Amino acid sequence: MKLATLRDGTRDGRLVVVSNDLTRCTDATRIAPSLQAALDEWDRIAPDLAALGRSVETGSVPVERFHERSAMAPLPRAYQWLDGSAYLNHVELVRKARGAEMPQSFYTDPLMYQGMSDGFLGARDALTGHEDWGIDFEGEVAVITGDVPMGCSQADALRHIRLVVLINDVSLRNLIPAELGKGFGFVQSKPACAVSPVAVTPEALGDAWTDGKLSGPLLCDLNGEPFGRADAGQEMSFHFGELIAHAAKTRSLSAGTIIGSGTVSNKLNGGPGKPVAQGGAGYSCIAEMRMIEQIADGKAATPFLSDGDIVRIEMKDDEGHSIFGAIEQVVEAESSED
Amino acid sequence: MKLATLRDGTRDGRLVVVSNDLTRCTDATRIAPSLQAALDEWDRIAPDLAALGRSVETGSVPVERFHERSAMAPLPRAYQWLDGSAYLNHVELVRKARGAEMPQSFYTDPLMYQGMSDGFLGARDALTGHEDWGIDFEGEVAVITGDVPMGCSQADALRHIRLVVLINDVSLRNLIPAELGKGFGFVQSKPACAVSPVAVTPEALGDAWTDGKLSGPLLCDLNGEPFGRADAGQEMSFHFGELIAHAAKTRSLSAGTIIGSGTVSNKLNGGPGKPVAQGGAGYSCIAEMRMIEQIADGKAATPFLSDGDIVRIEMKDDEGHSIFGAIEQVVEAESSED
Numbered sequence: 001m002k003l004a005t006l007r008d009g010t011r012d013g014r015l016v017v018v019s020n021d022l023t024r025c026t027d028a029t030r031i032a033p034s035l036q037a038a039l040d041e042w043d044r045i046a047p048d049l050a051a052l053g054r055s056v057e058t059g060s061v062p063v064e065r066f067h068e069r070s071a072m073a074p075l076p077r078a079y080q081w082l083d084g085s086a087y088l089n090h091v092e093l094v095r096k097a098r099g100a101e102m103p104q105s106f107y108t109d110p111l112m113y114q115g116m117s118d119g120f121l122g123a124r125d126a127l128t129g130h131e132d133w134g135i136d137f138e139g140e141v142a143v144i145t146g147d148v149p150m151g152c153s154q155a156d157a158l159r160h161i162r163l164v165v166l167i168n169d170v171s172l173r174n175l176i177p178a179e180l181g182k183g184f185g186f187v188q189s190k191p192a193c194a195v196s197p198v199a200v201t202p203e204a205l206g207d208a209w210t211d212g213k214l215s216g217p218l219l220c221d222l223n224g225e226p227f228g229r230a231d232a233g234q235e236m237s238f239h240f241g242e243l244i245a246h247a248a249k250t251r252s253l254s255a256g257t258i259i260g261s262g263t264v265s266n267k268l269n270g271g272p273g274k275p276v277a278q279g280g281a282g283y284s285c286i287a288e289m290r291m292i293e294q295i296a297d298g299k300a301a302t303p304f305l306s307d308g309d310i311v312r313i314e315m316k317d318d319e320g321h322s323i324f325g326a327i328e329q330v331v332e333a334e335s336s337e338d
Numbered sequence: 339m340k341l342a343t344l345r346d347g348t349r350d351g352r353l354v355v356v357s358n359d360l361t362r363c364t365d366a367t368r369i370a371p372s373l374q375a376a377l378d379e380w381d382r383i384a385p386d387l388a389a390l391g392r393s394v395e396t397g398s399v400p401v402e403r404f405h406e407r408s409a410m411a412p413l414p415r416a417y418q419w420l421d422g423s424a425y426l427n428h429v430e431l432v433r434k435a436r437g438a439e440m441p442q443s444f445y446t447d448p449l450m451y452q453g454m455s456d457g458f459l460g461a462r463d464a465l466t467g468h469e470d471w472g473i474d475f476e477g478e479v480a481v482i483t484g485d486v487p488m489g490c491s492q493a494d495a496l497r498h499i500r501l502v503v504l505i506n507d508v509s510l511r512n513l514i515p516a517e518l519g520k521g522f523g524f525v526q527s528k529p530a531c532a533v534s535p536v537a538v539t540p541e542a543l544g545d546a547w548t549d550g551k552l553s554g555p556l557l558c559d560l561n562g563e564p565f566g567r568a569d570a571g572q573e574m575s576f577h578f579g580e581l582i583a584h585a586a587k588t589r590s591l592s593a594g595t596i597i598g599s600g601t602v603s604n605k606l607n608g609g610p611g612k613p614v615a616q617g618g619a620g621y622s623c624i625a626e627m628r629m630i631e632q633i634a635d636g637k638a639a640t641p642f643l644s645d646g647d648i649v650r651i652e653m654k655d656d657e658g659h660s661i662f663g664a665i666e667q668v669v670e671a672e673s674s675e676d
Contacts, residue, residue: 112525114453114525128488150466185522185524246525
């Protein structure tokens, strides 16, 4: 089953069930007024949504064309966003870039932060800010959970995963060192994330979803050029069940909690990988690319995002069809000269 | 105007308008189904709620008895909780206690973290956990905002404050050092907060609300004994307008965002204060008391919370009437022997 939230002028949008090929959708608001409402009573509501989805496939209900550009984030506002750092290659590179240590515990205890969830950007919403902030994208996979009890085991946690999405976890690199230096995590340096147009149930992902991981290359493009092709199923040191269990150690998680994988990142022959242009899998954020340049050339060459840049994040199935639709954001940033 | 959310078996509860003396209330769900719904359209809805509140005072609408024990948190789940550290005496003491430095920037740049908001405890809900975690209370003041635009000024920010509440920002002291050491802030070490039974508009606070600060002693009791009497209007280094503007520097804040003051804490003659039993204003959390004991006696004597302990947090007006109702939580903790 694939679900989306269409822009209708309200804060929570209009819930639709989307065809598997993302071309058509049908209104689902008679079943649940919003995706949050569906998540609140998932066991009761999901079967009806799934039945409606089958009707979309068979053409037995009226449908409308589905336009990714009309989609808000599936949950335009959510009660919780916790982002893990499951791809340790990313953590190693980004910490190296800002001269921070990589503690041994990071290999066994997931790194995770509580991020803003009161407003997620739609997949085509502009990425706004100030160039001086060092705006960067981060391509990630995330899951949306049902209610998770405190102390939930890693295995049980997998059963609470309702939906899977892609996320652009926007980072303001130039604000991060000072803010993390204060010791209380990110507030100003992690503004609103963007979410893929469509949220997909684990079942509908088929073999690509195995043991709490999503396999396949995460296609990150910058200004139309391939920037990252890292496989989300490779080197994910903590699967989503582990990330959820970590989050739920001392508290329950409410339905609609979004848990992120952290930036998808692959090593190459045990090293930090190579840019796509050099035949590698590339990177799912600019910060990693800059670190690689620094290692290779003594200085970072790729700038962070500027006004007019276009970031695209997508994932395709074995037949080349987009699974979640594409995040494609134009940067609308005040320039450094202002 | 005073608002509360009564337990009714749903996630968002039932919105009521409460009399100023907290004895009576009346259903407000015909005006707005929930407090979040009211905040979403505050300018349109607040006048109707205020009119209903006046009718409660004059007895011109049917009322029911208001029981604090029936109240959920005013926002049982919220889209955002950002907690500042505006009382620097607290920051100095708690950091000293864990051997952390107090950077100069803390005196000019507010410290703030993004906390969990997907489930706030009601004022009488048990405080659960494991004694090994070092469960502590923190008495705080918080505001609930309307929509705040990105880049909002400190002065404008004050105009976006809709409601004021008290909060018990529960901290798991024994989990904090390792988690903060990872550099990404709190996840496991800050479980659900509890909120006062009633949320109050700034207007209804009268002179106690001035220039973005709430004045008056925050009454924190532990097992029926006075533990803290610190004045929330004293030594608040950043008023709520400054805290909101800090949060909104790189992003907008959605209606229903809760911004906390941090633990209320007063100095005494420039020093770290004295326990209530020694004639001082005491402390709004156990960690500060333990630090004082450490300074005076070389070791902390007051333990963190144990099973059966009772924490009470309240504030009274000049006539001795409770303003927000009382947070009063029994600790239900697994013991260390388990």
